[in-house]
Amino acid sequence: MIMSNFIFGRYLPGNSWIHKMSPQAKLLISFFFVLVIFLANNLISYAMLIVLILATIVLSGISISFFIKGIRPLLWLIIFTVLLQILFSSGGTPIFKWGIFSITDQSLINGGYIFIRFLLIIMMSTVLMLTTSPLALADGIQTLLKPLKRLHFPVDTLALMLSIALRFVPTLMDETQTIMNAQRARGVDFGSGSIKHRIKVAVPLLIPLFTGAITHAENLSTAMEARGFTDSEHRSKYRIYKWQKRDTISFLVYILVAVLVILVRK
Amino acid sequence: MKNIIEVKNISFKYPEQSEIFKDLSFEIKRGEWTAIIGQNGSGKSTIAKLIDGLYQPMSGEIFVDDLLVNEENINKIHKKIGLVFQNPDDQFVGATVEDDVAFGLENQLMSTDEMHTIVEKSLKSVNMWEYRERVPESLSGGQKQRVAIAGIIALAPQIIILDESTSMLDPLGRKDIIDLIYRLKQELNLTVISITHDIDEAALADRIMILNQGQLVEATDPNDMFSNEDKLLELGLDVPYTVKLMDALRQQGLDVPHRYMDEGELVKWITQLK
Amino acid sequence: MDNTIKIDHLSHLYDDGSNNPVYALKDVTLTIKDNSYVSIIGHTGSGKSTLVQHINALLKPTTGELSVGDFKIEPKTSNKNLKKFRQHVGMVFQFPEKQLFEETVIKDIMFGPLNYGKSESVAEQLALEAMDLVGLDSKLAEKSPFDLSGGQKRRVAMAGVLAMQPEILILDEPTAGLDPKSHREIMDLIYRMHIDRQMTIILVTHQMDDVVQYSDQVVVMDHGEVVKVGNSTEIFNDPQWLIQHQLALPSNAEFAYRLSQAGYQVPGNLDNIWQLAKAIIEVGEVDHE
Numbered sequence: 138m139i140m141s142n143f144i145f146g147r148y149l150p151g152n153s154w155i156h157k158m159s160p161q162a163k164l165l166i167s168f169f170f171v172l173v174i175f176l177a178n179n180l181i182s183y184a185m186l187i188v189l190i191l192a193t194i195v196l197s198g199i200s201i202s203f204f205i206k207g208i209r210p211l212l213w214l215i216i217f218t219v220l221l222q223i224l225f226s227s228g229g230t231p232i233f234k235w236g237i238f239s240i241t242d243q244s245l246i247n248g249g250y251i252f253i254r255f256l257l258i259i260m261m262s263t264v265l266m267l268t269t270s271p272l273a274l275a276d277g278i279q280t281l282l283k284p285l286k287r288l289h290f291p292v293d294t295l296a297l298m299l300s301i302a303l304r305f306v307p308t309l310m311d312e313t314q315t316i317m318n319a320q321r322a323r324g325v326d327f328g329s330g331s332i333k334h335r336i337k338v339a340v341p342l343l344i345p346l347f348t349g350a351i352t353h354a355e356n357l358s359t360a361m362e363a364r365g366f367t368d369s370e371h372r373s374k375y376r377i378y379k380w381q382k383r384d385t386i387s388f389l390v391y392i393l394v395a396v397l398v399i400l401v402r403k
Numbered sequence: 404m405k406n407i408i409e410v411k412n413i414s415f416k417y418p419e420q421s422e423i424f425k426d427l428s429f430e431i432k433r434g435e436w437t438a439i440i441g442q443n444g445s446g447k448s449t450i451a452k453l454i455d456g457l458y459q460p461m462s463g464e465i466f467v468d469d470l471l472v473n474e475e476n477i478n479k480i481h482k483k484i485g486l487v488f489q490n491p492d493d494q495f496v497g498a499t500v501e502d503d504v505a506f507g508l509e510n511q512l513m514s515t516d517e518m519h520t521i522v523e524k525s526l527k528s529v530n531m532w533e534y535r536e537r538v539p540e541s542l543s544g545g546q547k548q549r550v551a552i553a554g555i556i557a558l559a560p561q562i563i564i565l566d567e568s569t570s571m572l573d574p575l576g577r578k579d580i581i582d583l584i585y586r587l588k589q590e591l592n593l594t595v596i597s598i599t600h601d602i603d604e605a606a607l608a609d610r611i612m613i614l615n616q617g618q619l620v621e622a623t624d625p626n627d628m629f630s631n632e633d634k635l636l637e638l639g640l641d642v643p644y645t646v647k648l649m650d651a652l653r654q655q656g657l658d659v660p661h662r663y664m665d666e667g668e669l670v671k672w673i674t675q676l677k
Numbered sequence: 678m679d680n681t682i683k684i685d686h687l688s689h690l691y692d693d694g695s696n697n698p699v700y701a702l703k704d705v706t707l708t709i710k711d712n713s714y715v716s717i718i719g720h721t722g723s724g725k726s727t728l729v730q731h732i733n734a735l736l737k738p739t740t741g742e743l744s745v746g747d748f749k750i751e752p753k754t755s756n757k758n759l760k761k762f763r764q765h766v767g768m769v770f771q772f773p774e775k776q777l778f779e780e781t782v783i784k785d786i787m788f789g790p791l792n793y794g795k796s797e798s799v800a801e802q803l804a805l806e807a808m809d810l811v812g813l814d815s816k817l818a819e820k821s822p823f824d825l826s827g828g829q830k831r832r833v834a835m836a837g838v839l840a841m842q843p844e845i846l847i848l849d850e851p852t853a854g855l856d857p858k859s860h861r862e863i864m865d866l867i868y869r870m871h872i873d874r875q876m877t878i879i880l881v882t883h884q885m886d887d888v889v890q891y892s893d894q895v896v897v898m899d900h901g902e903v904v905k906v907g908n909s910t911e912i913f914n915d916p917q918w919l920i921q922h923q924l925a926l927p928s929n930a931e932f933a934y935r936l937s938q939a940g941y942q943v944p945g946n947l948d949n950i951w952q953l954a955k956a957i958i959e960v961g962e963v964d965h966e
Contacts, residue, residue: 150536270498270499271498272497272498272499272502300497300498301496303498304495304496304497304498304538304539307538307539307540308492308539308540311540312775315770315775316775316776318730318735318770319768319770319773319775319776320776321735321763322733322735322763322767322768322770322838323776323788323789323792323837323838323841324760324763324764324789324792324793324841325792326760340778341776341778341788344778345775345776345777345778348778348823349775352493353492353493356488356490356493356494357493357494357496359452359457359488360486360488360493360494360496361496361506362457362481363455363457363481363484363485363486364481364496364506364507364510364554364555364558365478365481365482365507365510365511365558366506366507366510367478367510371512372509372510372512373508373509373511373512373513373514373515373518374509374515375501375502375505375508375509375515375518375519375522376502377515442856443826443827443828443856443859444826489854543721570854571853571854573721573883573925574883574884574885574925575720575883575923575925600856600857602857635857636857636858636861637858639856639857639858640856640857641857644928644932647950648932648950648953648954651950651951651953651954652954652957652958654954655951655954655955655958656958657954657957657958657961666932666935669932670932670935670936670939670941671939673936673941673957673961674936674939674940674941676941676957676960676961677941677960677961
């Protein structure tokens with residue numbers, strides 16, 4: 138239930154065009170899209186990107202309400218940044234002035250653009266998270282980082298660690314909830330009172346949580362060893378995500394839009 | 404019958420603790436089901452880990468299928484033995500059911516195609532194939548243990564060791580896992596060692612071994628063993644239900660034979676009263 | 678004080694963020710008499726844990742209400758009032774040893790009483806009494822709880838709840854994972870608390886033999902609803918119904934059921950093994966005549 142506010146790790150299984158894309162392609166396109174966002178600088182270029190992301194969302198077959206939920210936890214950060222931009226940017230015709238603060242037509246427009254940028258980045262990462270299982274994501278990262286193996290960078294170890302960590306997130310969340318309940322039953326008030334009080338009540342939560350996590354880790358490593366695990370760099374793979382035709386097509390569409398953005402920007 | 408496991412004069416202690424085993428020797432016969440019982444803290448689980456080479460004895464030797472358990476042979480030993488642990492969550496390595504079953508196969512560097520065939524076969528044999536895409540948090544404890552068993556039989560072991568594998572399950576889940584192991588033992592010609600508190604699990608065994616003060620002795624007579632309630636509790640077991648009922652029947656004047664009967668046998672015996 | 682628990686048309690809705698919220702509890706109406714021993718049974722996910730968490734005010738109802746004595750919890754009850762309520766209702770969670778965190782056993786047991794405003798010396802006194810109750814040697818008081826065996830940790834956790842002197846004690850699978858000897862000792866302890874201290878006991882369990890042996894009232898849950906309430910004879914006289922609801926049978930009922938399947942009908946109340954043995958013998962004799 139704690140998880141319900143976070144989009145991260147909230148994979149929604151499905152069969153859409155986007156779901157079926159390979160994770161490495163989705164990751165690459167997401168990075169590429171973020172870069173393109175910073176190239177846009179006028180209304181028409183932003184409009185193109187909005188159309189592109191909306192089309193992507195429609196193709197993912199996921200209800201828009203999930204995207205709105207994804208924005209909610211970040212709302213204050215967005216408002217704060219946009220306000221800073223509006224209040225402190227220079228240039229343009231002043232509309233309102235008070236002390237060191239001034240609002241100009243230009244700063245309002247800049248604030249609006251920043252807001253759209255945030256929205257676009259959040260939408261894109263939400264599509265990525267909701268359509269890609271954490272496991273596939275770990276595999277995608279592993280595939281993309283493969284060239285680093287030549288530099289003796291432990292790519293496979295990293296991917297395995299990531300996938301096990303992700304697998305234990307719900308288990309630990311569950312345990313957090315149980316321990317909190319047990320301590321509340323013993324009279325602890327979580328989430329109210331002074332900072333000092335809050336730090337104090339964290340102890341009966343964190344110590345059991347850590348001891349639990351250490352036990353899990355010890356047992357898990359014994360179980361892995363018993364199943365023949367020696368070294369994460371010498372294993373075969375059960376899942377292989379091949380780059381597919383649909384990945385190439387999607388990428389080409391994004392490149393096309395990027396070219397258009399470059400053409401129409403100021 | 405030939406011995407599949409031979410433990411010869413081993414001693415073992417954990418760091419900064421006193422010795423749990425001193426000069427311990429015993430054998431396990433191929434194809435048998437052996438239950439190991441003993442009090443909490445008697446070192447039952449340590450035995451499983453020693454046999455599988457997860458811990459090294461201070462002295463003495465262990466042979467599994469004629470192979471000495473040591474650093475050099477450790478991969479072969481792990482392939483011969485499948486261990487099912489107590490906590491269902493702590494042995495679920497993969498992100499989904501099928502990934503978990505594949506984990507051991509990936510360690511063997513098996514090809515992807517071959518893995519898919521074996522994962523399917525293993526999950527079908529524990530009736531978890533429809534759950535292949537599920538994540539662990541959506542499964543019950545019993546279902547997770549089924550997946551653990553699938554992950555083990557995927558590696559085609561000769562021996563399965565149940566290290567208190569049913570102790571965290573509810574009674575139906577417990578029975579389910581025991582029935583499953585019983586069936587797999589027949590189908591795959593397995594040797595089973597179950598370390599347990601569960602009397603129904605122990606009563607299924609061909610042999611019961613009792614761990615007491617660092618020594619393992621075979622219980623010679625199930626009748627004696629199952630009727631001494633105090634001693635059983637001391638060893639971490641309850642009295643089998645049928646023994647309690649036979650006792651109650653006897654005390655009310657019925658002449659019940661003095662031998663251990665399981666539920667099926669006792670039902671059969673009672674129906675002959677008519 | 679009268680500690681009758683009245684649950685009136687209580688529902689609890691889990692909103693997991695998707696568009697189809699799930700009813701964890703659906704229109705539950707139930708009365709638990711003061712000083713009774715109640716077992717709540719049902720397969721995993723039937724709503725047992727959610728129900729008892731309401732009785733302990735860890736969850737508030739979405740609709741409906743719950744009262745214990747004069748204290749009432751409704752959807753709009755403020756969280757501030759809940760803490761006082763929780764003092765009356767002790768809750769031992771499943772695998773309660775997971776909640777231990779203090780440096781010493783005694784400190785951990787004192788934690789609850791201190792939170793409810795008891796002085797150090799009173800809390801220590803309560804903790805020592807609780808240790809005695811659960812059968813922990815007072816020599817263990819200054820040891821780290823993490824150095825104890827599994828069974829001892831379980832007792833420390835139980836003592837931590839008992840030291841708060843609750844009048845109602847909820848236990849969620851208190852013997853899960855324990856060996857038969859510890860199981861018996863813990864069940865005896867709970868029964869002693871019920872008899873000696875007039876505690877209302879609410880036991881969530883899968884162990885049907887314990888249900889038959891100890892409880893005055895049995896509540897069966899399925900899919901978030903209470904599907905049957907009665908004494909153990911009423912609940913366990915219909916094996917087919919229990920199997921349908923994915924519930925295990927108590928040993929006696931199960932054996933009687935197997936006998937009946939084999940054509941040997943054993944009638945009557947089979948709450949204990951003596952009655953079953955008697956019935957078996959009688960059926961045998963009747964047929965001989």
